Amino acid sequence: MTRELVSIVIPVFNGADFVAEAVESALAQSWPETEVIVVDDGSDDGGATQRAVALFGDSVRLIAQPNGGVAAALNTGIAAMRGDWFAWLSHDDLYHPERIARHVTALMARPVPMVSFGDADQIDRAGRFLGRARHTDGFADDGEVGNGIWAVLEGRLNGCTMIVPRRSLEEAGGFDPGLPTTQDYALWHRLALRHPFLPVPGALVRQRQHGGQGSRMARHIEEASLLWVSLLEHLESLGGTPADRLRRLRRAGATLRHAPYHGARRFLEARLRSAMGAFGADLVVRRPAGPDDVARAMRLVLDAGLRPGRVTVTDERHYSAPALSVECPGTAATATVVRTGEHPSAALLLEAALGSGEERLSVILDAQGLPPGAELVEGLRAVAAGASEAWIAPPGPGLCAAVFDRDALKAAYAGPAANAAATAAVLARLGRTIGPSDVPPAPALPRSIPRPPVPAPLRMHIADRPVLARMPDPRRPTILMLLHDWGGGTLRYVETLGRWLGERVNLLYGWGVDERLFRLGSQAPDIAELEWDVASEGLDAPVMALRALGVERVHVLHTIGFDRWIEDFLDAMAVPFDVTLLDYHLVANGAHLTDEDGRFVGDAALEDPDHPARRRGPPRLLLRKADRRIACSRDLAWRAGRLSGGLPIIAAQLPEPGNPRNFAIQAPDLADGEALRVLCLGRLAPHKGIEDIAAVARLAEARGLKLQLLCLGEDLARLPVSLQSSGTIRLLGGFAEEMLNPLVCELRPHLAWLPFRAPETHSFALSDCMLLGLPILATGVGAIPERVEGRPSTWLMPPEQADPRSVVTWFETLVRDRMRTAPRWLPTGHLPAWDEDFYARSFLR
Missing domain, CATH: 3.90.550.10 (Spore Coat Polysaccharide Biosynthesis Protein SpsA; Chain A)
Structure with a gap:
């Protein structure tokens, strides 16, 4: 028998605790022709991971690269392979000595290239046995291409129990870095469409269970729902009788009903009802x-x-x-x-x-x-x-x-x-x-998850001692975040930044109400625990309370509701402060740079010192005295710098979870004769393009374009009932953030359209559309061009060209091209550069 070389690839990030055990188990294989490749994916543990691997000398090939995620590390290892067979070993898992020999022997006995998989034992951090995953039980070894689809759908595959021919990996495109936590199952599905899957019974891998693994993250649940939806769509495309279709969906549902993938379950229920x-x-x-x-x-x-x-x-x-x-x-x-x-x-x-x-x-x-x-x-x-x-x-x-x-x-x-x-x-x-x-599948989730009632804030006076639900820990610095109480993007920005900061600092949240009250909370940026009547009693009481709580720095993110008090407040606090610009409130006469029709006034208008959109006089005092002026996008830093007379402004990228820009496109195919389903996400308001939504719907009907605009967000202005009755527009109402992924999985749009009229300074609607894997058609105004530059399946219209007729023409083009139209981005070379890693490197300094 030919002894073919097997390459064992071990990706690792900050894995000094376990990687040595994994390498030892790889080197202990009874199959003589193996090589071990360790890919250090940008570990930042002071070299501990690399030192642990270096102890094995030339027995292991160590490759170091900047952090790019598991998929990028695996692809690096595959590119470096000398072997004909690929075996994956997670840095915290272990191989049985016969793991490679048993699988390669079984694979080489087959006449066609196949992918093997096996069982696994679960162990805890200390290596104690927890249970056995019998992935191969009941799996039909029929040698048929496509049998692996059920191995994917029934959750039988643990990448570390598999062996894959190298050529097959390359033909299937390798691991997709745009799928941070589902890159493995997406690849296994592509392989299942090309090769039979071979079960090799026996638990020859020990899989370690511990917190912090990718599959335990909340984002994984959303990403996995999107992958499951695409897998279910493929099941439906296999043809056969209506009973065949129903059987396949029910079989997949037997696994899905026990999974936490709420969006996929909603989609499955909709498809089962359709199949019936x-x-x-x-x-x-x-x-x-x-x-x-x-x-x-x-x-x-x-x-x-x-x-x-x-x-x-x-x-x-x-x-x-x-x-x-x-x-x-x-x-x-x-x-x-x-x-x-x-x-x-x-x-x-x-x-x-x-x-x-x-x-x-x-x-x-x-x-x-x-x-x-x-x-x-x-x-x-x-x-x-x-x-x-x-x-x-x-x-x-x-x-x-x-x-x-x-x-x-x-x-x-x-x-x-x-x-x-x-x-x-x-x-x-x-x-x-x-x-x-x-037991039938879990019922569809509600549109929103009720929040427990929050007690009214306690009215405070100058002699009162402040007591909060989360009192600041004196071992950590305390930062006061100032914002408004209008919710929306500002609230989400502060929540995102707070989650990223985690337990490194104490965060307090403050905001004004109607220039009369000052409210303070410690649990979340929209839960008030204490309040002061500053209009009647002045600023002394809240300032004394905040000093008693140990506030060392103030971070101003918005001043609406507290605008007349903000500069006196900062003077009284007498601590360093930063200002983050999330819109144009502090540098212009409006937050959005729009005219009375809700449209962008244009860059040329901003050059006119007498234009009504410009704020007269010198920049606000808090801008001039701030330690740092931070903008949430390069475009905002550029515009605000001009409007403030040249004040230096840092462009800092919010550390959003999920890496929205690089997430893979996950949209359904557009079938012949099918209506184009277009998601319009976010609050429906004039500066968000609500009038254009109605105009596009009318034009689409007049031109005979099959179109359905799915408006998911609060409706602040009414859309014509006639367009809703015809089905061209569906008003779906507001939603809780945690419900967005399940709702969109059920709606399954082909495309997102963002008809902005004002310069978006960040746009969480855009972030959400990218994290949903949707192709995007948008008005390229504000921060949009810089945020989507280089992203596939994305088409931008300059603001002056984003009229309803042009939008409908774009829809017609995308339908004709089956969504394969080349992407269109807009220039960003005039914008200042990002301050790279500002939040990681400089924010808390």
């Missing part, structure tokens, strides 16, 4: 008291997505009772009333089910004992998919709820002459009772 639309159901409704009971029973069936067929109502009252009159609201179906007399037999109900129509499914529901909707939906799906010939609800009085495959019922049922025993045998053979393993 291929099936019809005839309905028998027992014992209704009136039309409302029939309507409730029908709603259960309609909510599952089924086409309604014929409806039969059994009147089980005494024959002397007056005839029932029932309707089927919301459908074209009509109800036929059949008088059965009291306590009809199961045989009679089965006869009614068989005689009620010709749809694939027959459903019997007792109006006086309807089953939980989720249980019925599961039963309907199981029978429609062919997983069961029938579903019968848990035992109750009579036949209360049942779903039958009509053909199976016809074959099993002997007709009205059947006696009770024979009928019971039919039900026993066909039916089943819902059990613990049949």
